[in-house]
Amino acid sequence: MADELPPFVPTDDADVREYVRQVTDYNESTLNKPTLRAKLDIAKSVLYMKTNSDAFYDDAPLGVALVFTTALLAKNAVENYSVTRWNIGNQYIDAGTESSSGDSQIQQWNTFVRMGIRRSDETPTGPRNTADYIG
Secondary structure (H helix, E strand, O other): OOOOOOOOOOHHHHHHHHHHHHHHHHOOOOOOOOHHHHHHHHHHHHHHHHHHHOOOOOHHHHHHHHHHHHHHHHHHHHHOOOOOOOEOOEEEEEEEOOOOOOHHHHHHHHHHHHHHHHHHOOOOOOOOOHHHHOO
């Protein structure tokens, strides 16, 4: 990864919050500052669990993943869209009141998150399950 990141990559929390407002079109009356900050903190936690890295502002793909993970959480908070599904037998249970399966914006943002995690220099490449080490 280059030492200097391109100007469009988020370099701090304020950049992420601004990008989230741009991609969601949520102003402060729709998504207040405390809620957006909380969603950003949750997004950091989720990405840290997936990548074991907090280098969101040193790794361009991980920074992009942070923006879109935060945007997904913000959209869920504002529009109560389901961003998670549970499979119980042959039944699916949504964690919201609306179905997001037809929402192309959510699908696109999920693609950006997955792409950012895959392309990140910070994503672990080895097995995560210790059972993989047992012979």
